Amino acid sequence: MTIDATAPALTTHTQRIDPEYVERERRSLSRHSRLRTFHWLAVFMSLVLTFSIWQYSRTQTALRTEARFTNAAEQVAELIQERLQKYELALWGGVAAMRTHDNLIDLHKWQTFAANLEIEHRYPGINGIGVIHQVRKEDLDTYLTEQLRDRPGYYIYPPHDGKIYQPITFIEPVDINAEAVGLDMVHEQNRHTALNQARDTDSAQITGPIVLVQDESKQPGFLFYAPYYQSDDHDTLEARRVQFTGAIYAPFVVHKLMSGTLDKDRRSTAIRITDGNQVIYDEISDQDLDYDFNSLGVRQITMNFYGREWILDIRAGLDFRAENSGIESIALLLAGLLIDLALLLLFIVLTRANRRGLAFTDMATAALDEEARVLQTTNAELVQARKAAEGVSEMKSQFLSTISHEVRTPLTAISGILVLLERAQLPEKQEKLVQAGKKASENLIKLLTDVLDSSRLEAKAVELWERDIAIKPLVEEWQTLARGMIGKLEKDICIVAEISDDSPDKFYADDIRVSQLLNNLMDNAIRFTKQGEISIKTYPIAATPSDPEMLVIAIADTGIGIAQDDLGLIFERFRQVDGSITRERGGAGLGLAISYDLAQLMGGDLKVSSELGKGTVFELYLPTHGSNAKGIDIE
Structure with missing residues (x-):
């Protein structure tokens, strides 16, 4: 059916098709x-x-x-x-x-x-x-x-x-x-x-x-x-x-x-x-x-x-x-005859469809009117549901923040008691129990800290306290902490640091959050590397008309690596690439997600590249002149 392009438009008052246009279409049908x-x-x-x-x-x-x-x-x-x-x-x-x-x-x-x-x-x-x-x-x-x-x-x-x-x-x-x-x-x-x-x-x-x-x-x-x-x-x-x-x-x-x-x-x-x-x-x-x-x-x-x-x-x-x-020629003949039959059937179906077209149009118009009314009602309900969901999300963030803070206080006391017991020269069997309890409390404190940070980021309650940070002491501190963790875990890993000649002496950022970011990346590299090398490198990226000057801090390891299909998962909360590896090396799936959100909050970025079985490289991009951001929207 061909519709006349000059047909009168539907009136805004009744939303009905012009009667003359309807009659023309009926004669055509x-x-x-x-x-x-x-x-x-x-x-x-x-x-x-x-x-x-x-x-x-x-x-x-x-x-x-x-x-x-x-x-x-x-x-x-x-x-x-x-x-x-x-x-x-x-x-x-x-x-x-x-x-x-x-x-x-x-x-x-x-x-x-x-x-x-x-x-x-x-x-x-x-x-x-x-x-x-x-x-x-x-x-x-x-x-x-x-x-x-x-x-x-x-x-x-x-x-x-x-x-x-x-x-x-x-x-x-x-x-x-x-x-x-x-x-x-x-x-x-x-x-x-x-x-x-x-x-x-x-x-x-x-x-x-x-x-x-x-x-x-x-x-x-x-x-x-x-x-x-x-x-x-x-x-x-x-x-x-x-x-x-x-x-x-x-x-x-x-x-x-x-x-x-x-x-x-x-x-x-x-x-x-x-x-x-x-x-x-x-x-x-x-x-x-x-x-x-x-x-x-x-x-x-x-x-x-x-x-x-x-x-x-x-x-x-x-x-x-x-x-x-020579079955191709027979297949062509049969296919052609089927197409001819289909063409004839199509013409028959079209003629019957034309007879039913007008009645169907009337029914469709009525159905569309009803659907419009239903959509208006549904939209109103969705607005109410969205407001309720936003309230629940805010309550969830407040609850996580409160419960993390309240649980952390007694847990810190328990950790302190375990430290005192560790110094009390207990028998070997009790000493092992104290060590296990101390390790478990430390892991739980870290988990609570991560949950608290995550809830603060989600509630946009994180503030940045920026000041000048010297690059060389920051890298040396990172090396010292990394060697200490490697020695504690008794792993055969070499730590390498390289500060490029054109790196600035200082950059402006929140030193606590930068240390938190680097420690998260260091912890991730050590946990997933059995032997080999972990390196930290710094180099600048010049400013462009659309982007500020950036300092890049790259942490590379020779660990187990990440499959290409899984790279999109590692910055999601409570998501890990391989659950069996996580159970073996620990972790709740919050560290990298928090690191990514902190990098975004500070006006930078966190990128990853990896090859399965050959290691992983995390690149932290931070603006050298700081950021005035107070928080970040978390989806």
Whole structure:
């Protein structure tokens, strides 16, 4: 409903709306009490927009799904190639180690090299790393003699009468590869052919699919070769064949190659790897729980590396479908339809609301008139209640002041009697009782003093008697009192004082109240510091057009500190940050509140900063030229 800005104002005499304005609004409400053409047009346009957004979302979802599958497939291929490249680096590292020792590396040195390589951690998937020597028939006896010196049971198998032997001399770790030690590459075509290709090309090569003799599972495996030569001068094919000395090799099984980051549990796709006509790894099966008969993506990638051609068939599974279900577009459609329905319902509700608007306005006006009368009555009652509360507060302050004074007189007498008993040389047991009573009376006197000060401050009955105060004697007196309290409590705390060079010699203030303030802060610092340091520092703050010249007295400790969330509580009456700490160290929660009010009364301020577990710093700001204040309002 639109209200005419030119409608007559309510009359101050009757507080009623002008009748002509009421009639205009009634006619407007009548026109809007039924669905009109523009309502249906808005619903229709909303439906068109909803279906357009849904169709666009479907298209974008399909494109995004295709891109995600392509990325997942290419990532698998990249990870396989990256892992094989890491294996190759390990092999060339072995070649470098061999060349460093002039191709004469022994078993012990190879074991040291392999141990430092940390194959299990750095190169997951390979069974080990070893050395293959090429031995001519005329050098065979010498070769065997050298190997039998360290390993009496070493032999080359299977036996043959060829002119060249290519046995596995070393392999680490040997415990899982023992059956491979001594195996001659010449005996099997795949092994021998790939080794010769590595020799002729001076590059890393992989065999065709074989079964590793040390692999009990008998799954498809491979040998990875990196050749080494007698010297670096082998640029031609003939030179490489003449100078070929052997190869560093690594056996691996394909299913171990696919472990770790390539494991199926880390992917939402299934893989089949084919080498030539042989499937060497296969995850694609319609018996698999993740098999998707209507897969969202199928791709074949051909990888040519190290003399082999691997074909990767990659198929998206049910997990991929769950991650790319396209439910966003369906959710958008449902949400749009719900919004359209809500829009129609809103129009219906608005038309009904318009029919009831006028009647409701009349009722609301009557209710507002009644509420105004109730508010006037309530305001009058609140004024009376406030006056009564102020009277009670004044009576409370007078009562606290009177009772504190009356209780303090007999308590002082009791404290004096205890002092006399302390000097009477009583037996040890009675002496301890007198000491306990004396300490309790002192604590109670301090509590009564604090209550009396608090009530006086609250009643604005505290007067300041200001005079010149010398800073140096004030600080020295504070040090003496602090050391005395620390000695009495037998704490390992160092007292440090520092008066800045630009501090004034004197300042004008109430010396008794300043001493009370500093003693409260000293008592607080000592109680909450087990060991470390308590320091007092003074320095001035120059006057500004809006603020007088201030003297800052900072007291810092290395105690338990205060949490940031609790800093706002410490200046409140009878409030302590941690009740368990208070029970251990004493205190009623009045000292800091009184100190804060006294600082305000003297025209200054008391600020605190702290870090839990590292200590607290209180900064007392006092005007150097005093204040004429008589009291302060306490909330």
